[in-house]
Amino acid sequence: MDIRQYVIEKGKLAKKASREMATIGTDVKNKALEAMAQALIKNKDTILAANSKDIENGKEKGLSEYMLDRLLLNENRINDMADGLKNVASLKDPIGQVDKMWKTEDELQIGQIRVPLGVIGIIYESRPNVTVDAAALCIKAGNVVILRGGSEAINSNTSLINIIKEAAAENGLPKESIQFIDITDREAATEMMKLNQYIDVLIPRGGAGLIQAVVKNSTVPVIETGVGNCHIYIDDSADLKMAEDIVINAKTQRPAVCNAAETILVHKNIAKEFLPELSKRLKGYGVEMRGCHITKEIISDVKPASKEDWATEYLDYILAIKVVNSIDEAIDHIFEYGTKHSEAIITNNYLNSQRFLKEIDAAAVYVNASTRFTDGSQFGFGAEIGISTQKLHARGPMGLEELTTIKNIIYGEGQIRQ
Amino acid sequence: MDIRQYVIEKGKLAKKASREMATIGTDVKNKALEAMAQALIKNKDTILAANSKDIENGKEKGLSEYMLDRLLLNENRINDMADGLKNVASLKDPIGQVDKMWKTEDELQIGQIRVPLGVIGIIYESRPNVTVDAAALCIKAGNVVILRGGSEAINSNTSLINIIKEAAAENGLPKESIQFIDITDREAATEMMKLNQYIDVLIPRGGAGLIQAVVKNSTVPVIETGVGNCHIYIDDSADLKMAEDIVINAKTQRPAVCNAAETILVHKNIAKEFLPELSKRLKGYGVEMRGCHITKEIISDVKPASKEDWATEYLDYILAIKVVNSIDEAIDHIFEYGTKHSEAIITNNYLNSQRFLKEIDAAAVYVNASTRFTDGSQFGFGAEIGISTQKLHARGPMGLEELTTIKNIIYGEGQIRQ
CATH class of the missing domain: 3.40.309.10 (Aldehyde Dehydrogenase; Chain A, domain 2)
Known part of the structure; x- marks a missing residue:
């Protein structure tokens, strides 16, 4: 398979779905998030079986105890993911909130209304719970998400994605609102970083090496997270x-x-x-x-x-x-x-x-x-997608609001510019 | 001269000055902006002489009438630049404004206070007024600016910079708060795009070609401006x-x-x-x-x-x-x-x-x-540095507030995390 073409296809599907996703009501999003939580619990044996394969492969590859622990799923951790989904469902939906509204000298009424960013790409490492946590936050803020996890967790991630994607689609979200890049080749991540036409923002989650690689190679706008001295x-x-x-x-x-x-x-x-x-x-x-x-x-x-x-x-x-x-x-x-x-x-x-x-x-x-x-x-944001250490767009813990942008809506009565 | 080294030096000076610049009071900034306006008027003959050289060179190079008009300065246009400086002086200083403040469950009081972005790089084309307009807005928002104009306007820009820089320094701004890259080689712009250590954000101003080149090549966060179909x-x-x-x-x-x-x-x-x-x-x-x-x-x-x-x-x-x-x-x-x-x-x-x-x-x-x-x-922002067509950080016309970021300030009484 041509990796570049594969990633572009995912991007196209995501972009297309983002249009529908932006107008979906809060109730539908919450219902879908709760259904995703139930689906995780219901399918925990499938998830644990997939995770065992990753753990086995990891041991063969000689991953450290620390890395294996990050990779490991168990019943408690699956319950935590499900609770995380329910928690996100309970948070206030930022979409549609008007932060400011004013009138200009020309009597135009201008409002800044919160809208989704559109398509958010997440490139992350071995912890499979990021798959669920990141998807939940992106969806609640009306975004489509393209996930690209680490190769060590590929079986766990594939299983999690299948389960939450099905639950989301059955409960009113666009079928393509959660995209998963299941090619573990590094080239797939590199192609994501060039997908300006389809991805609005990339958020790397992981160690300093991953984050710097994304910052250096991405032409898509990046939110840098993480390093704290x-x-x-x-x-x-x-x-x-x-x-x-x-x-x-x-x-x-x-x-x-x-x-x-x-x-x-x-x-x-x-x-x-x-x-x-x-x-x-x-x-x-x-x-x-x-x-x-x-x-x-x-x-x-x-x-x-x-x-x-x-x-x-x-x-x-x-x-x-x-x-x-x-x-x-x-x-x-x-x-x-x-x-x-x-x-x-x-x-x-x-x-x-x-x-x-x-x-x-x-x-x-x-x-x-x-x-x-x-x-x-x-901080009281209910959940976070990461901690921004850059100055553009978001600084510090990023909650739902940081996964949105504004658009200026202008009510006129025929005004033209002099 | 080693261009890379030259650009890095400018970056270092800028970064260093940004620390002092961030704490300078509104009155000092306003006084400096007004002094810069007066200096332009006082030195208009020098500016016009420098601009004549650019126009002459432009004609020799066969620039179109349209390009020559963009390049041209005259008394009116110098007055406009001076008025622009005075106008920026009259705008409300966004620095220090606390957008939100709340208390957490742990009784921490968290506020989001507006602070400068730090060092802003502007890469622009032939209109020399951008030199003055962009510097004014960056300074008012407490930033240091690194300007890199088009080669056609190098004499005009050098003259304008010398004049405003001197007036700024004589009126309390850090000597290095306005940096100008006076190397017209394209490599200088390319090096700016890699200066993550010293530049917090790059704003390209000009045609679609320039903007796309910056978006594609910059590892520094970019605010994309401009194209409007x-x-x-x-x-x-x-x-x-x-x-x-x-x-x-x-x-x-x-x-x-x-x-x-x-x-x-x-x-x-x-x-x-x-x-x-x-x-x-x-x-x-x-x-x-x-x-x-x-x-x-x-x-x-x-x-x-x-x-x-x-x-x-x-x-x-x-x-x-x-x-x-x-x-x-x-x-x-x-x-x-x-x-x-x-x-x-x-x-x-x-x-x-x-x-x-x-x-x-x-x-x-x-x-x-x-x-x-x-x-x-x-929109009522008083002035703008450009119109953002991206979704991160700023969307639509960008005024002073869009040239700032926030920091979270937290007042505690000994709280530790459980």
């Missing part, structure tokens, strides 16, 4: 107990995610009091510390941090520690090494809190809270 | 006099711009009454008509329209005319040939007006008004 600056006015709790939470509650903290910047005035206590608790969690030379003077059993450490998103039980002379040095450090994801200051100084909020350029800037809150459901 | 559908319930006035306005008031109408779709029930009258008036304006076979039966002296005509943005005194059987056929035609810019229905039928608004996918959808209103100042 997040910092916590502990000001000399901080409540040190609060600072300790927040650092422990941001580092250890789930270290493998993008909103976990990777480096802490500690004001020199409180470093001697703060670091020994913190160090004890970090060790209790098995966190390896890498510190600057002043840190090493205070808590001797840390490894030395190199320049590379400041730039690394560990995604692991490792924390870099730097003692700084001032808030200015902290802000400078974050300007140099931050990835514009999530940054926090722990302080009780009003002016410093305001400076940090104003001067730090990131998707989420915190005063006295853990960076781990940068998340669609924590 | 705009339609007016005249429903059988339309007020025919109103329809006539609107078609004449949308076709002839300024045919070379993207919001001019290119094709009209006329309901068969009123075609015999409407087309002969319209045809007379169009001829009076020297408009060439190209019609479908039914159109030709009604007004014989039209050229036959080919499929290519339906897809062409003439930007000229040419109008394609098609008689359609129904609003459905009109919507189908626009779905197939439209460029999602501006589309209008002339109707007195309520349901048809609502269907058109709902089903047409375009940046601006009009009921009973001319497509010529798709314009930042007509």
Whole structure:
């Protein structure tokens, strides 16, 4: 089969379906999402059988335990996917909402109404639940979705797609509203990135390598998600107990995610009091510390941090520690090494809190809270498709509204331009 | 000189300046813009002398009269640029505006505050006024701008940049807040498109060729502007006099711009009454008509329209005319040939007006008004940097707000994630 032609065909079907999809009512979308949830539960044996094949193949290929765990489905995980679908059904439909409406000097009434983006392409890696989660959010926002998952999960994804696609079509959604690229060849993903005629936006979900490949090769507009080299600056006015709790939470509650903290910047005035206590608790969690030379003077059993450490998103039980002379040095450090994801200051100084909020350029800037809150459901969006680290269109957690765009609707009475 | 290195240096200077630029107050920005306006007036002889060189070179190169006119500066046009600067100074500063603020279940207070995009790259063609207009809008929204104009205007642009840059720096803006790529080699533009590390967004301004080249080659996020194959559908319930006035306005008031109408779709029930009258008036304006076979039966002296005509943005005194059987056929035609810019229905039928608004996918959808209103100042934005025809980030006329992004600012009291 000609891969290019295959992908173009999927694009055409998607584009065509997007026209019908854009005008489908909220009730129909919700009913379909609920039916998809039921279908997952009903067909769980089929899904688990398909998943076993992927797990078997993965073991043969020598995938790590970590990768195999990401790939694994079990009854709980299928229930979670079904609950996710029901949750999305319960969220407010953003389509049709008029954000602003005004009258011009010519007495034209102009409104900005929320409409679907159209066709959304998702390129993702091995977790099969992305198939269901991403499809649900795209559909609820009135979009058609083209999914392209990792080759390791091909059997699981194919099974999931067959089940949700059938349930969607039987419940009033266009037959082609969920498209799946079942060619695992890398060329299929590359062709998707050139499909400007049929795809309105591409959202890569996965590791830094995947995301950079999509950003570099795509001519379709991309929303960049993910990489988070997040910092916590502990000001000399901080409540040190609060600072300790927040650092422990941001580092250890789930270290493998993008909103976990990777480096802490500690004001020199409180470093001697703060670091020994913190160090004890970090060790209790098995966190390896890498510190600057002043840190090493205070808590001797840390490894030395190199320049590379400041730039690394560990995604692991490792924390870099730097003692700084001032808030200015902290802000400078974050300007140099931050990835514009999530940054926090722990302080009780009003002016410093305001400076940090104003001067730090990131998707989420915190005063006295853990960076781990940068998340669609924590923000109150109900669910998220990812966390945008770019500045165009969406910044931070992306919920349903970020999967829409606006159109200007203009009511006239015969106006012509002078 | 190594062009790549040269462009990277400009990018570095811009990025560095963007940090200071983001925190500059409204008063300083306004004062600088007004000083820039005064400087243009004061130095008009220098500007005109530089422009004469470009015009001379252009004539030697055999540029068309049309191109030479775009390139030409005179006292009026310099005054217009100065007025444009003063106008931008008078607009409301979007920076610091909090669009939404809410409290989460964890009692975090989250606000979305408007911040600059950072560094904006503008790649444009021969009109030197873009240099000043684009710089003004970018600066007012707190951004640093990197300008890359066409080679034909290099002397004019260099002169304008020297003048506004000096005035800006003398009035409190960072010295490097306006960057100009004065290498006319195409490679310089290509390098800009790869400058992800230093440029946050690229906005191409010019013809379809330039825009497509930027969309295809840029790894930096792009806002696509411009191409408008705009339609007016005249429903059988339309007020025919109103329809006539609107078609004449949308076709002839300024045919070379993207919001001019290119094709009209006329309901068969009123075609015999409407087309002969319209045809007379169009001829009076020297408009060439190209019609479908039914159109030709009604007004014989039209050229036959080919499929290519339906897809062409003439930007000229040419109008394609098609008689359609129904609003459905009109919507189908626009779905197939439209460029999602501006589309209008002339109707007195309520349901048809609502269907058109709902089903047409375009940046601006009009009921009973001319497509010529798709314009930042007509929309009431005060000025515009271009008209986005893509769906990400901005759609339709882009004013100051579209040159900003948001950041999430989060006020906590020690919250950690459970």
